[in-house]
Amino acid sequence: MGFLELSHVKKRFGAFVAVEDFELITERGEFVSLLGPSGCGKTTTLRMIAGFEYPDSGSIKVDGKEITNLPPNKRNVGMVFQAYALFPNMTVASNVGFGMRVKKQSKDAITKRVGELLEMIHMPEKADRYPYQLSGGQQQRVALARALAVEPQVLLLDEPLSALDAKIRVALRNEIRAIQRQLGITTVYVTHDQEEALSLSDRVVVMSDGRIEQIGSPSEIYNFPATSFVASFVGTLNLLAARVVDPSAGRLAVEGQEIRAAKPISGARSGEIVSVALRPESISLEEGPEGTNRLRGPVVDVSFLGSIVRLRIRLGDGPTVSLDTFNDPNLTLPPIGEAVTVSFPPEASLVLDQPAAAPGADVAAGD
Amino acid sequence: MKRRRGSIAWWLVFLLGVLYFFLPLVATLDFSLKAKPPFAAYTSSLQDPKFLGSLLYSLVIAGVTITASLALIVPTAYWVQLRVPRARSLVEFVTLLPFVIPAVVLVFGLIRVYSRPPLPFTHTDIGSSALLVAGYIVLSLPYMYRAVDTGLRSIDIRSLTEAAQSMGAGWLTILWRVILPNLRVALLSGAFLTLAIVLGEFTIANFLARPAFGPYLNLLSQSKAYEPAAVSLISFGLTWLAMIAIAFLGRDTRTRIEIGGAH
Numbered sequence: 001m002g003f004l005e006l007s008h009v010k011k012r013f014g015a016f017v018a019v020e021d022f023e024l025i026t027e028r029g030e031f032v033s034l035l036g037p038s039g040c041g042k043t044t045t046l047r048m049i050a051g052f053e054y055p056d057s058g059s060i061k062v063d064g065k066e067i068t069n070l071p072p073n074k075r076n077v078g079m080v081f082q083a084y085a086l087f088p089n090m091t092v093a094s095n096v097g098f099g100m101r102v103k104k105q106s107k108d109a110i111t112k113r114v115g116e117l118l119e120m121i122h123m124p125e126k127a128d129r130y131p132y133q134l135s136g137g138q139q140q141r142v143a144l145a146r147a148l149a150v151e152p153q154v155l156l157l158d159e160p161l162s163a164l165d166a167k168i169r170v171a172l173r174n175e176i177r178a179i180q181r182q183l184g185i186t187t188v189y190v191t192h193d194q195e196e197a198l199s200l201s202d203r204v205v206v207m208s209d210g211r212i213e214q215i216g217s218p219s220e221i222y223n224f225p226a227t228s229f230v231a232s233f234v235g236t237l238n239l240l241a242a243r244v245v246d247p248s249a250g251r252l253a254v255e256g257q258e259i260r261a262a263k264p265i266s267g268a269r270s271g272e273i274v275s276v277a278l279r280p281e282s283i284s285l286e287e288g289p290e291g292t293n294r295l296r297g298p299v300v301d302v303s304f305l306g307s308i309v310r311l312r313i314r315l316g317d318g319p320t321v322s323l324d325t326f327n328d329p330n331l332t333l334p335p336i337g338e339a340v341t342v343s344f345p346p347e348a349s350l351v352l353d354q355p356a357a358a359p360g361a362d363v364a365a366g367d
Numbered sequence: 368m369k370r371r372r373g374s375i376a377w378w379l380v381f382l383l384g385v386l387y388f389f390l391p392l393v394a395t396l397d398f399s400l401k402a403k404p405p406f407a408a409y410t411s412s413l414q415d416p417k418f419l420g421s422l423l424y425s426l427v428i429a430g431v432t433i434t435a436s437l438a439l440i441v442p443t444a445y446w447v448q449l450r451v452p453r454a455r456s457l458v459e460f461v462t463l464l465p466f467v468i469p470a471v472v473l474v475f476g477l478i479r480v481y482s483r484p485p486l487p488f489t490h491t492d493i494g495s496s497a498l499l500v501a502g503y504i505v506l507s508l509p510y511m512y513r514a515v516d517t518g519l520r521s522i523d524i525r526s527l528t529e530a531a532q533s534m535g536a537g538w539l540t541i542l543w544r545v546i547l548p549n550l551r552v553a554l555l556s557g558a559f560l561t562l563a564i565v566l567g568e569f570t571i572a573n574f575l576a577r578p579a580f581g582p583y584l585n586l587l588s589q590s591k592a593y594e595p596a597a598v599s600l601i602s603f604g605l606t607w608l609a610m611i612a613i614a615f616l617g618r619d620t621r622t623r624i625e626i627g628g629a630h
């Protein structure tokens with residue numbers, strides 16, 4: 001039995017279905033992210049766990065106890081908001097101690113715990129400041145401490161870093177994860193930033209249009225996307241239209257050049273068009289050993305992305321394929337227009353459920 | 368050069384404003400001093416027990432009115448904004464009705480309904496005073512509601528409410544500890560306006576036969592020459608003192624309030 005369980009949770013706003021048949025079982029102490037594009041129902045799901053919205057059907061349990069229809073102040077769930085939502089009339093210390101005062105805990109206990117929490121977020125000297133005297137990152141750390149003060153069973157965070165600068169965002173997300181590990185608190189984290197979700201989570205729930213597309217560890221989500229939506233939303237991806245040549249042998253043709261998938265292609269007949277996903281980093285700029293897949297075409301673009309260089313190769317007269325190589329000062333890159341051969345192992349070519357919408361489009365997602 | 372001319376124009380406008388505001392006061396002062404000896408109007412007014420009595424009565428009524436209308440309006444405006452934002456224009460319309468319905472109509476309505484069983488309010492002093500407060504709550508409704516509503520809009524009441532709820536707070540705690548303290552400025556301006564309305568109001572107090580300041584001033588002006596001017600000025604000064612007292616009670620050591628936003 002899991003610690004936080006959502007089963008068959010559904011939420012409608014009028015005729016519009018915001019969340020459809022949501023199923024999630026998390027272990028105690030697990031860090032789970034809800035990842036998906038804007039409007040896919042992440043916040044709505046989180047708000048149902050917090051009690052700010054009630055599901056139309058389904059149930060939500062924490063530690064075996066049904067909380068589906070409890071009001072938010074009767075649940076033991078902490079929440080961190082995108083806009084911090086610190087009480088402007090209270091100091092940092094009173095903000096953090098608010099929940100304990102509401103629960104009528106003793107003055108000494110409050111002072112002690114507030115001190116510990118401020119220590120934990122590295123802000124003990126800011127106890128008497130007001131929220132307006134703090135930076136955004138500091139405000140969000142106070143909001144985190146405030147949510148943790150009442151020792152909630154579950155911690156919920158709704159895009160807590162999206163109002164912050166890129167640098168602070170990375171520092172603070174690592175801090176959040178460290179604190180979460182230290183306390184062992186079960187956490188649900190909402191984000192539309194795939195890098196955030198992949199780097200923080202034990203498991204990621206990818207959502208689209210109110211539905212769960214896939215639940216898995218970051219490496220499962222990235223390396224073995226279950227649907228073409230997941231494949232295109234997470235990471236950069238080449239999506240190529242391929243004609244099935246021999247399904248049982250996994251043989252395909254892309255623009256007349258034959259490649260092989262590692263597994264037989266189930267549910268497709270020869271001659272049919274399927275879409276093949278290829279990560280840019282799994283393709284290398286060399287002929288490769290015997291048995292690898294090879295594609296040949298002219299270089300159309302070379303772009304430096306810091307530690308890596310991304311090349312684009314045109315296949316036939318249509319699609320292009322992107323590939324990443326590490327940036328090495330000794331590397332001699334082919335000039336634009338020169339025909340090159342690139343290779344990738346059969347395991348790298350992933351045949352997806354649906355035919356490619358735009359053949360040969362290379363889809364970039366995230367920031 | 369241009370800037371100089373601009374600032375001269377600014378000073379001119381400012382001067383006009385000052386004249387507009389203070390000329391009547393100066394004229395009143397001048398007139399009140401025409402009594403012989405010069406301060407006779409003031410000494411005789413201050414010695415009249417009805418003057419201080421009626422002023423005190425009106426101040427108490429103002430205090431009760433402010434408290435009661437805040438207790439009524441803050442939760443209402445908060446709830447409307449949080450839960451039924453679509454009803455906001457309707458509520459706004461209702462709060463504007465006192466501008467359309469004359470006070471005479473209001474007070475006759477009150478007397479008709481509350482002067483006979485089962486609700487014989489007008490038969491007792493305390494009952495009549497309660498009716499007076501009720502009337503004043505209605506009169507101050509447009510100002511009070513607007514002030515509170517504006518104050519609520521300047522803070523993110525939804526997030527603050529939800530944050531407090533997730534920490535276990537119920538509605539009363541949220542209103543008392545989170546919403547009210549952040550409405551300080553709004554509540555003060557609402558209170559000022561209500562105080563000013565109550566101290567100057569004549570019609571309702573007169574028809575309910577209350578010993579309030581408005582009717583007293585009116586009576587005085589019918590029987591005396593210089594005293595009404597003196598009393599007006601004294602009450603003007605006292606009103607300002609009362610406002611300063613309220614502002615002092617509600618003063619804020621912080622200079623600005625800001626929510627969210629990285630900086």
Ligand SMILES: Nc1ncnc2c1ncn2[C@@H]1O[C@H](COP(=O)(O)OP(=O)(O)OP(=O)(O)O)[C@@H](O)[C@H]1O
Nearest residue numbers: 013016018036037038039040041042043044045192
């Ligand atoms: N109170 C509401 N009334 C009507 N529709 C709503 C309400 N709340 C959310 N929705 C709709 O439900 C859908 C899901 O909203 P939700 O806020 O959960 O999205 P999200 O995944 O958090 O998106 P974002 O990344 O933009 O925050 C949206 O289409 C939204 O318009």
Ligand SMILES: [Mg+2]
Nearest residue numbers: 042043044158
């Ligand atoms: Mg959201």
